[in-house]
Amino acid sequence: MSGFYTLLHKELLRFWKVGLQSIFAPMIATLIYLLIFSHILEERAQAYPGVTYTTFLIPGLVMMTMLQNAFSNSSSSLIQSKISGSIVFVLLSPLSYMEIFVAYVLASIARGLLVGTGVYLVTLIFFDMPLQSLLWVFIFALIGNGFLGALGIIAAIWAEKFDQLAAFQNFVILPLTFLSGVFYTIHSLPPFWEDLSHFNPFFYVIDGFRYGFFGVSDISPYFSLTIVAICFLTVSWITLQMLKTGYKLRQ
Amino acid sequence: MIPAIEVKQVYKHYGSVDALLGIDLEIKQGEFFALLGPNGAGKTTLINVLAGLTLPSNGVASIMGHDVVTSYREARRIVGVVPQELVFDPFFSVRETLSIQSGYYGLRNNDTWIDEILYHLGLRDKENANMRTLSGGMKRRVLVAQALVHKPPVIILDEPTAGVDVELRQSLWHFIKQLNRDGHTIVLTTHYLDEAEALCSRVAMLKQGKIVALDSTKNLINNANGCLIRLRLSSDTLPSELQPLLESYTEGCFILRVNNYSKIESVLAALRIAQVRVLEMELMQPDLKEVFVKIMGNAENLEPV
Numbered sequence: 007m008s009g010f011y012t013l014l015h016k017e018l019l020r021f022w023k024v025g026l027q028s029i030f031a032p033m034i035a036t037l038i039y040l041l042i043f044s045h046i047l048e049e050r051a052q053a054y055p056g057v058t059y060t061t062f063l064i065p066g067l068v069m070m071t072m073l074q075n076a077f078s079n080s081s082s083s084l085i086q087s088k089i090s091g092s093i094v095f096v097l098l099s100p101l102s103y104m105e106i107f108v109a110y111v112l113a114s115i116a117r118g119l120l121v122g123t124g125v126y127l128v129t130l131i132f133f134d135m136p137l138q139s140l141l142w143v144f145i146f147a148l149i150g151n152g153f154l155g156a157l158g159i160i161a162a163i164w165a166e167k168f169d170q171l172a173a174f175q176n177f178v179i180l181p182l183t184f185l186s187g188v189f190y191t192i193h194s195l196p197p198f199w200e201d202l203s204h205f206n207p208f209f210y211v212i213d214g215f216r217y218g219f220f221g222v223s224d225i226s227p228y229f230s231l232t233i234v235a236i237c238f239l240t241v242s243w244i245t246l247q248m249l250k251t252g253y254k255l256r257q
Numbered sequence: 258m259i260p261a262i263e264v265k266q267v268y269k270h271y272g273s274v275d276a277l278l279g280i281d282l283e284i285k286q287g288e289f290f291a292l293l294g295p296n297g298a299g300k301t302t303l304i305n306v307l308a309g310l311t312l313p314s315n316g317v318a319s320i321m322g323h324d325v326v327t328s329y330r331e332a333r334r335i336v337g338v339v340p341q342e343l344v345f346d347p348f349f350s351v352r353e354t355l356s357i358q359s360g361y362y363g364l365r366n367n368d369t370w371i372d373e374i375l376y377h378l379g380l381r382d383k384e385n386a387n388m389r390t391l392s393g394g395m396k397r398r399v400l401v402a403q404a405l406v407h408k409p410p411v412i413i414l415d416e417p418t419a420g421v422d423v424e425l426r427q428s429l430w431h432f433i434k435q436l437n438r439d440g441h442t443i444v445l446t447t448h449y450l451d452e453a454e455a456l457c458s459r460v461a462m463l464k465q466g467k468i469v470a471l472d473s474t475k476n477l478i479n480n481a482n483g484c485l486i487r488l489r490l491s492s493d494t495l496p497s498e499l500q501p502l503l504e505s506y507t508e509g510c511f512i513l514r515v516n517n518y519s520k521i522e523s524v525l526a527a528l529r530i531a532q533v534r535v536l537e538m539e540l541m542q543p544d545l546k547e548v549f550v551k552i553m554g555n556a557e558n559l560e561p562v
Contacts, residue, residue: 008360008364008365009361012357015357015360016357019348020348090344090347092346094342094344095358095361096361097310098308098309099358099362100334256310257271
């Protein structure tokens with residue numbers, strides 16, 4: 007268990023030591039999004055009755071930045087150590103594949119939560135945010151970050167170069183987060199795009215997360231939770247199989 | 258006694274490339290063992306199989322009786338591997354690196370032993386330096402230190418002295434010899450055959466994924482078909498009865514090969530009878546280098562398996 011704790015500690019230190027870039031920078035970027043979109047769209051759009059556009063936007067932006075940072079944490083850590091070769095120190099150690107998996111995912115969750123909480127706290131200074139159920143908020147934050155943390159491990163194991171990982175990030179993660187209903191409710195979309203959004207797992211993460219704040223959402227939070235949990239478990243299982251068989255790592 | 262390392266019929270294929278072709282090897286506890294071979298012979302692949310960095314395509318390998326695949330946790334706990342590539346984690350200092358490495362093995366408060374390793378490897382004044390700032394030789398020392406943090410009974414060093422200055426080579430081998438005396442099993446690869454000859458009691462030579470020689474260093478050298486005599490003579494021609502022994506003629510010297518030392522007497526006798534005077538004579542002991550070159554040459558003609 008102690009070996010696991012060391013790896014977790016190292017993974018936490020890794021992003022903590024460069025906190026300016028790993029925590030502060032994404033916070034600023036998210037707050038800039040908030041500033042711009044709320045300024046432009048505040049008067050023109052309303053998602054739910056009685057909820058201003060800006061307050062609607064905040065949970066979505068918080069979750070979006072959490073997902074991106076959770077993904078980026080595990081994937082960048084793994085690809086860097088893979089390409090520099092320092093991954094051997096973990097591979098040589100008696101750590102089990104399960105311990106390696108859990109350590110990387112927990113570090114991703116930690117970074118996601120730190121960035122998300124940071125953005126949320128700053129917005130509290132300027133906006134009056136409702137909070138219907140902290141439990142829903144927390145559950146979706148936890149599973150959403152875990153899901154993306156595991157996805158980051160898969161992407162980094164699969165990628166052989168930095169640009170392959172960047173491609174995964176730019177062509178898969180980024181569109182899925184942007185098109186997940188962060189900036190709008192999917193009911194406002196044309197039917198085709200609304201239907202298509204139901205195939206985006208990130209939509210359920212954001213919709214469920216938002217439910218925790220407003221007590222309203224596009225679909226039932228229980229349904230969202232089921233979908234998100236299935237996604238997380240599936241991706242985790244795939245990651246564990248990759249680690250267990252040494253796919254691309256123990257060749 | 259359980260062998261420190263046991264390898265049975267290990268094969269490793271990368272697509273159509275065969276890196277290992279049926280390796281069988283047993284290394285006893287307490288041995289100082291060398292794996293020799295030209296680049297691409299499969300030394301590193303074999304070490305990676307033992308370290309769990311590469312899964313074998315076929316066959317089994319174990320460290321102190323623990324299968325490296327099925328009981329990987331036990332196997333990895335008792336082996337320390339110095340990888341050939343100069344790798345490091347740029348986020349940490351030397352001491353942090355070693356503390357983290359200890360932690361992976363479940364060791365906390367390992368500072369006394371870390372201090373000792375740092376001292377023996379001449380890293381004391383660099384312990385707080387970031388890994389990025391170290392020179393190549395210093396990074397190599399840290400790699401050795403990392404392999405030793407958990408006091409592994411079996412230590413595998415993949416070219417630990419590549420690109421390392423003479424001073425460190427000496428202090429490194431001094432430290433490793435001491436570990437060997439304390440009972441640690443040492444396996445190393447090196448391209449410096451004089452190092453292997455001086456240190457290792459047993460040698461395996463690999464070529465194209467196969468073991469082509471496996472014996473004690475002493476036997477390998479003794480079986481090297483006698484020794485060579487370098488002679489500078491008063492005459493330009495060699496007496497005819499000595500012609501069959503002639504190995505080469507360079508820089509005015511005849512180099513003769515004799516099967517054993519008693520033959521030297523008859524060579525001198527033949528020269529005396531032919532009234533040729535010996536101006537200079539040197540007995541050239543066969544060394545591991547000569548054996549290596551010869552075995553690698555002969556292995557050229559091996560039947561493909």
